Amino acid sequence: MARTPPTKPRKNALQARSRATVDALVEATARILVKEGFEKTSTNRIAEIAGVSVGSLYQYFPSKEALVAAVIDRHNEEIMGLVRAALAEVADLPIEKAVQKLVTVAIEAHRINPKLHRVLAEQIPRTGQLADVEAFNREVHALVRAYLESRRKEMRKIDPGLATFICVSAIEAVAHNTVLNEAEVLSEKTVRTLVEETTRMVVGYLR
Amino acid sequence: MARTPPTKPRKNALQARSRATVDALVEATARILVKEGFEKTSTNRIAEIAGVSVGSLYQYFPSKEALVAAVIDRHNEEIMGLVRAALAEVADLPIEKAVQKLVTVAIEAHRINPKLHRVLAEQIPRTGQLADVEAFNREVHALVRAYLESRRKEMRKIDPGLATFICVSAIEAVAHNTVLNEAEVLSEKTVRTLVEETTRMVVGYLR
DNA sequence: CTATAATGCGAGCGATCACTCGCTTTTTCT
DNA sequence: AGAAAAAGCGAGTGATCGCTCGCATTATAG
Known part of the structure; x- marks a missing residue:
């Protein structure tokens, strides 16, 4: 029986560059909130501004709420x-x-x-x-x-x-x-x- | 030249029962806001609770924002x-x-x-x-x-x-x-x- | 070098939602 | 009574958005 399923469930685990990804995401969220307001702050836009894909976003944040x-x-x-x-x-x-x-x-x-x-x-x-x-x-x-x-x-x-x-x-x-x-x-x-x-x-x- | 286009553009004009409709809509909005929160407050739901159709809603309120x-x-x-x-x-x-x-x-x-x-x-x-x-x-x-x-x-x-x-x-x-x-x-x-x-x-x- | 895990990707799915349009019903006016 | 305006209806449209999934790339371990 395989103990660890090949993909870790979600969220934490940061070892090197992933830290930068997380930071970029939080920073991008803050910037969009300030520059464009909450309504324009979508996860797709956050990923775009952070220079990261939506998929990566959801590796570290389980929801949009979590980002905010x-x-x-x-x-x-x-x-x-x-x-x-x-x-x-x-x-x-x-x-x-x-x-x-x-x-x-x-x-x-x-x-x-x-x-x-x-x-x-x-x-x-x-x-x-x-x-x-x-x-x-x-x-x-x-x-x-x-x-x-x-x-x-x-x-x-x-x-x-x-x-x-x-x-x-x-x-x-x-x-x-x-x-x-x-x-x-x-x-x-x-x-x-x-x-x-x-x-x-x-x-x-x-x- | 027809002066008045057959359909008035939007919004005001209340003569009798339409007053009740407007009141019901505002009241329904308030109730949903309180009972279900802002996120659940959709125009469809407002119309439903007010006992009115979405179409009627938009006769008197140009947007969801206007209702709130x-x-x-x-x-x-x-x-x-x-x-x-x-x-x-x-x-x-x-x-x-x-x-x-x-x-x-x-x-x-x-x-x-x-x-x-x-x-x-x-x-x-x-x-x-x-x-x-x-x-x-x-x-x-x-x-x-x-x-x-x-x-x-x-x-x-x-x-x-x-x-x-x-x-x-x-x-x-x-x-x-x-x-x-x-x-x-x-x-x-x-x-x-x-x-x-x-x-x-x-x-x-x-x- | 190879195997394995970690990280990253982004097209697209499913659902929601604000809002429109063509039509019916009710009221008002003459 | 008849016509016209006012009020009401609700299925449907187009767009957005949060989020997933299968796959590609990069890093680490042995």
């Missing part, structure tokens, strides 16, 4: 990198400084790739595996909550979960709307004012 | 009804009371039809005419800004446009995330706490 999910994941990991670093850096700082840093990072994170961010926010139907952006959100909440709990003395009496929810919602919304509305051009001055004001609101709320 | 846009519009008009009423009611009230009312209304507005709201937010690609949710947003900003300007004396020195942007972003985000995360069950107590806290944050920020 990979793009989302890559982008979210970049953002989470900034956020994790900021929260580590801020752990020993008082609330005022910490919030200022976090607001700054929130805006920076949204500016990593604004066009992609916009497409992901506005054009990708959050369905099936694409719904899992939530995991990142939970991590952010957990990290912020841990910080707030460690600084309880500087704050008024307040439920940490609730405070986290309100602060994260507010900061995220300001950053998100800023980047989506002002399009690409955001003067340093504007950003500074925005950070100041948002920080003021959040800090005022916490104590 | 009608659903969005209807929902937004309901929301704007609440918001406009609240802002009128609040015009002569001091900031504290006004903000409290506005936060309450923001949550109420998101709870008009939470399931539909979720689908519209998460599954509808904002593309083409669907991108025009922005008009409602602008109206909200204009209304809030007008209120804030009329109450300048109670506030610290602050740019009205910026203040409006931050306050509306924060309030909207809290309401949005509340309704989307807590799913359907929201105790009165939770809502009251949330309103109190958000109000505190915004009022504290404004003065």
